[in-house]
Amino acid sequence: MNDLVRTANLLSLKNKAISLNNLCFSYGEERAILTDINLEIASGETVGLIGANGAGKTSLFLTICGILKPTYGEVKLFDRPIKAGQFNPEIGLVFQNPDDQLFCPTVRDDIAFGLENIELSPEEIETRINAALSLTGVTHLAERVSHQLSGGEKCMVAIAAVLAMLPQIVLYDEPSANLDLRARRRLIKFLQSSHETTVVSSHDLELIIEVCDRVIMLNQGRIVAEGKPQEIMSNAGLMEANGLEVPHSLTHYHQ
Amino acid sequence: MKLVLDRYAYLNSPLHRWQQGYKLVGLLSLIFAFAFIQNVWLLPIMILITCILFRLSKIPISFLIKRLRYPSWFILAVIAFLPFISGSTPIFQWGYLIIREEGCWDALLISVRFFCILTLSLVMFGTAPFLSSIKAMRSLGLPRVIVDMTLLSYRYLEELGEMLTTMQRAMRLRGFQAKSLNRRTLKVFAQLTGSILVRSYDRSLRIYQAMILRGYGSQGSSQKNYWKFEFSHNNSSLWGTIMAVLTAIFLVVLETILPSF
Amino acid sequence: MHIPDGFIPPNICLAGYALTGGVTWYSLRQINRDHYIQANIPKASLLTAAFFVASLIHIPIPPTSVHLILNGLMGTVLGYYAFPAILIGLFFQAVMFQHGGMSTLGVNALILGAPSIAAYHLFRQRDRLRGEKQLLTSILSFASGAGSLLLSAVMFAILLVTNISPDMDINAERTAIFISLGGYSIQAIVEGVFTVMLISFLEKVKPELLKS
Numbered sequence: 001m002n003d004l005v006r007t008a009n010l011l012s013l014k015n016k017a018i019s020l021n022n023l024c025f026s027y028g029e030e031r032a033i034l035t036d037i038n039l040e041i042a043s044g045e046t047v048g049l050i051g052a053n054g055a056g057k058t059s060l061f062l063t064i065c066g067i068l069k070p071t072y073g074e075v076k077l078f079d080r081p082i083k084a085g086q087f088n089p090e091i092g093l094v095f096q097n098p099d100d101q102l103f104c105p106t107v108r109d110d111i112a113f114g115l116e117n118i119e120l121s122p123e124e125i126e127t128r129i130n131a132a133l134s135l136t137g138v139t140h141l142a143e144r145v146s147h148q149l150s151g152g153e154k155c156m157v158a159i160a161a162v163l164a165m166l167p168q169i170v171l172y173d174e175p176s177a178n179l180d181l182r183a184r185r186r187l188i189k190f191l192q193s194s195h196e197t198t199v200v201s202s203h204d205l206e207l208i209i210e211v212c213d214r215v216i217m218l219n220q221g222r223i224v225a226e227g228k229p230q231e232i233m234s235n236a237g238l239m240e241a242n243g244l245e246v247p248h249s250l251t252h253y254h255q
Numbered sequence: 256m257k258l259v260l261d262r263y264a265y266l267n268s269p270l271h272r273w274q275q276g277y278k279l280v281g282l283l284s285l286i287f288a289f290a291f292i293q294n295v296w297l298l299p300i301m302i303l304i305t306c307i308l309f310r311l312s313k314i315p316i317s318f319l320i321k322r323l324r325y326p327s328w329f330i331l332a333v334i335a336f337l338p339f340i341s342g343s344t345p346i347f348q349w350g351y352l353i354i355r356e357e358g359c360w361d362a363l364l365i366s367v368r369f370f371c372i373l374t375l376s377l378v379m380f381g382t383a384p385f386l387s388s389i390k391a392m393r394s395l396g397l398p399r400v401i402v403d404m405t406l407l408s409y410r411y412l413e414e415l416g417e418m419l420t421t422m423q424r425a426m427r428l429r430g431f432q433a434k435s436l437n438r439r440t441l442k443v444f445a446q447l448t449g450s451i452l453v454r455s456y457d458r459s460l461r462i463y464q465a466m467i468l469r470g471y472g473s474q475g476s477s478q479k480n481y482w483k484f485e486f487s488h489n490n491s492s493l494w495g496t497i498m499a500v501l502t503a504i505f506l507v508v509l510e511t512i513l514p515s516f
Numbered sequence: 517m518h519i520p521d522g523f524i525p526p527n528i529c530l531a532g533y534a535l536t537g538g539v540t541w542y543s544l545r546q547i548n549r550d551h552y553i554q555a556n557i558p559k560a561s562l563l564t565a566a567f568f569v570a571s572l573i574h575i576p577i578p579p580t581s582v583h584l585i586l587n588g589l590m591g592t593v594l595g596y597y598a599f600p601a602i603l604i605g606l607f608f609q610a611v612m613f614q615h616g617g618m619s620t621l622g623v624n625a626l627i628l629g630a631p632s633i634a635a636y637h638l639f640r641q642r643d644r645l646r647g648e649k650q651l652l653t654s655i656l657s658f659a660s661g662a663g664s665l666l667l668s669a670v671m672f673a674i675l676l677v678t679n680i681s682p683d684m685d686i687n688a689e690r691t692a693i694f695i696s697l698g699g700y701s702i703q704a705i706v707e708g709v710f711t712v713m714l715i716s717f718l719e720k721v722k723p724e725l726l727k728s
Contacts, residue, residue: 067424087430100418101425103450105720114429116439147453147721165429260612283618290526290619322614330520333680340692341684357683365680368522369617376521376618380611400544400557404597405604407561408568412608415562415569433576440576441706445713448570448586452563452593452714453722459562463555471554 015078017043017169017197018064022073025063025221033059034221037073041197043168048208048229049201051218052243057201058096060218061171064199065093077169089118092167096174098154101161102146107138110146111161118165132164136190152183159190169197176204205233205247217242260385268313270382274492275391281499282308282379288503289372294513295360297506298367304502305371312378322377323370330369337362385409407462415455422447517585517672517700518609518624521617524679532623539599539629546596560597563590568605575706582703588664589711591632592639592657593718593725602629627671631664638663653719654712661711662704669700 023037034056041047049057062068064075069084082088095101104110111132115125133139136156141149146157155175162170172191176184184207191198191211202208208215209229217225217232219242225232233239234250265271270278289301309319342357380388389409393402426447433440463471550556567590574581590598603625609615616624639660642653673696677689718725 062424065428067428087427087432089430093425093428095421095425097421099450099454100421103422103426103446105446105717113426113431113443117430117432145721147450161429286521286619287526287529290522290524290529293525333523337681340688341681343683343685355683358681361681361683365522369520370522372521372617372619373614376610376614379618385611398540398544400547400553401540401600401604403557404561404564404600405607407558408565408604409608411562411565412568415565416572419569419572433574434578436575436577436706441710442713444573444575445710446717448573448584448710449714449717449721451566451570452718452725455562455566456559456722456725459558462562463558466558467554 015043016040016076017045017078018199019076019079020064020073021076023063023070023075024072025059025068026071032221034063034070037221037223039216039223041199043078043197044195045214046191046198046200046212048212048215049199049218050203050205050208050215050233050244054220055218055243056221057218058173059221061093061173061199061201064171065091089165090167091169091171092162092165093171094159094162094173094175096177098151098158099147101158102154105145106142107133107144107146107149107157107160108142110157111164114161114165128164128166132160135163136160137186150183151178152180152186155179155183155187156190163196167196169199170194172198172200172202174202174204175200176202176207205244206249209233209247209249217244219243260380263314263318263381264384266313266382268311268382269495270308270312270378272491273382273495275383275387276394277492277496278379278383279388279391279395281496282375284500284503285506286372286375286379288506289368289375291507292368292510293364294510295364296513297509298364300506300509301371302367305374308378309374312382314378314381318381319374319377323373330366334362334366337365411455411458415451418454419447419451422450517627517668518606518616519620519627519672519676521619524620524623524675526619528675528679529619529623532620532626534622536603536622536625536629539626539633540603543596543599543633547600556597560594560601563594563597564601564604567601568608571605575710577702577706582706584707584710585628585665585668585703586661586707586711587628587632587668588635588660588662588707589714591635591664592660592711592715595636596633598632598636599625599629602632623675627668627675630671631667634667635660635664653715657712657715658708662708665704665707666697666701669697669704673697673700 018039018041020037020039023034023039024032025034026032037060049060051057059068063070066075066082066084066086066088074081076082077088077090102110104113108129111129112125115128120128129142130139133142136159138153138156138160141153141157146154149157155178159172159175175187175191179187184204188207188210191200191207198211200208200211212229214226215229215232216223217238224242225235225238230250233244233247236246239246273281285304292298292301309316338354338358339352340358341361342355342359344356345353346356346359347354383391386406386409389402389405393399426443431443433444547553547556567586571583571586573584575584587598587602590601594601603621606616606621606624606628610617610621639656642649642656645652673693677684677692677696715726
């Protein structure tokens with residue numbers, strides 16, 4: 001499966017995986033959630049998304065995958081504009097709370113769910129499930145009941161369920177929330193080794209530093225800064241002004 | 256799912272100032288009087304009373320119209336069918352289709368009754384925060400178990416609705432589209448429903464533990480204080496209720512003494 | 517399957533309230549015998565909210581889609597708590613969506629609630645009867661789900677059709693009742709199969725939910 005993903009990425013190497021042009025989103029007329037977002041993410045890049053609670057991170061993700069319809073502007077995946085409400089197999093979203101994603105009796109059923117939706121053959125489904133399980137290191141959980149797993153296990157199973165669809169872009173919404181230290185370390189290792197175009201939204205700034213090539217800062221639905229994680233996040237003035245704190249590891253960082 | 260119930264609950268109008276306990280008694284008696292009406296000549300009075308109360312409540316008309324949209328298809332169907340299937344005096348015939356007089360009057364009667372009662376219910380629950388409506392029902396003698404259950408489930412309604420929306424989003428992102436009914440679609444929906452039940456159940460266990468830790472069900476919080484009489488002395492509220500009840504009685508009396516239509 | 521305001525005469529509305537009051541009182545008496553009432557109230561409340569939310573799911577039956585009623589399932593999971601749960605759910609629906617109504621709340625609670633208590637007693641036979649457990653569970657789940665929906669549909673159709681207009685002749689009434697029951701029997705089968713699937717899911721994932 002790794003090879004498949006790698007080939008897919010190689011094919012689209014020069015492409016812009018995600019491009020957002022003047023993207024706006026609001027609920028009704030009064031509450032603007034996202035305002036004039038312009039952003040390009042190259043294929044294979046790993047980008048972090050930071051911002052205080054309510055900055056618009058989750059809404060941005062939902063707009064990118066076509067769940068929310070932008071009130072203005074457009075979303076392009078690999079130079080192809082997407083239509084809200086349509087299923088886009090090239091993009092996957094790992095939800096903040098894995099319980100929102102896992103609803104089948106066993107882990108295996110859960111991973112099979114998406115594959116059955118795209119009507120693969122039973123053999124193909126079997127192969128992809130096993131590949132996704134071993135990629136995320138949860139093969140031993142295959143027959144367990146998803147509702148009874150620990151937080152860290154659920155998180156990896158949710159990731160496996162998304163990766164089994166072989167998306168070229170994966171969005172992770174707060175993946176390390178509710179994880180213990182060891183599970184978090186496993187997640188970081190996993191993210192570092194993954195090949196898809198990845199966007200991670202997180203309050204866990206240390207995770208962003210370890211995983212991402214670039215970071216984007218949101219505040220009240222606008223992009224207020226972007227650049228190298230170390231440079232952006234060590235800027236105490238900028239961080240403070242946007243409701244964030246300089247992470248401990250960067251308190252003595254000098255540009 | 257957004258519960259817009261409390262949107263106009265904090266306006267300042269005579270109906271908002273009418274204490275919720277008194278208001279429930281007054282408007283409920285009007286609602287039952289309305290349900291009692293069979294005489295077409297009383298419909299204008301009913302509409303007049305409804306309009307006056309709605310105007311007084313200062314709730315915008317657009318809100319009422321929006322709320323009317325939910326139930327109307329079924330009602331429209333019934334009302335549209337009645338003139339064809341009910342009654343004996345034909346007033347219009349076109350091939351096999353016969354429109355009958357009694358059916359038309361019945362359709363008019365039902366739709367006006369429906370509209371007036373619905374508007375009054377909206378005024379009744381829309382002019383006070385939902386929680387004070389439940390508290391008022393408690394002081395009107397609703398059993399404690401029911402009050403507790405209503406309050407608790409109301410508290411979590413929006414959250415569970417959010418849970419359902421998110422889970423359905425996650426399913427759509429993995430390519431699920433429910434277009435036709437087959438074994439698999441039904442199974443997916445059953446598992447979705449089951450997951451919501453299981454998650455709610457797990458949640459309730461934690462809520463219960465948190466409630467116990469804050470003294471729920473212990474000796475101190477005995478039931479006696481709970482049943483405080485919540486009708487404080489308020490003359491204008493009392494008068495409002497007396498007026499409403501008298502109007503209701505007046506309507507019922509008119510209905511019985513007027514010659515049937 | 518909710519009778520709207522203004523569709524039935526007030527004596528039936530009042531009788532509905534009176535009977536609902538009686539059944540509620542009886543259910544509460546059964547509930548008060550429960551040793552775990554303290555723990556069961558949060559459970560029943562959250563499940564009331566969950567069932568309310570679940571009834572918002574659209575199940576496609578082309579060319580249209582239906583909302584499930586799930587009153588049989590509520591009986592099997594909640595036991596006697598199902599009746600107050602249905603009453604509360606209907607109250608929310610009347611106030612929030614204008615679905616049903618305040619004057620018909622009693623009648624509607626009876627239409628949906630009485631069959632759910634029947635479903636509870638039916639499903640409980642699972643612990644008494646001997647035989648192949650899994651098959652027995654499936655049969656009883658189907659019967660609870662489909663049966664209580666059908667029972668509700670019969671009450672609903674008869675009450676509505678016979679009371680909506682004093683001028684309707686008996687044949688037209690009979691036809692209307694049969695047509696509506698025809699439609700509901702399809703939904704009853706769907707609900708029955710759905711209940712079987714859901715109960716088998718709960719048995720795998722959270723069996724304690726089925727032990728009242």
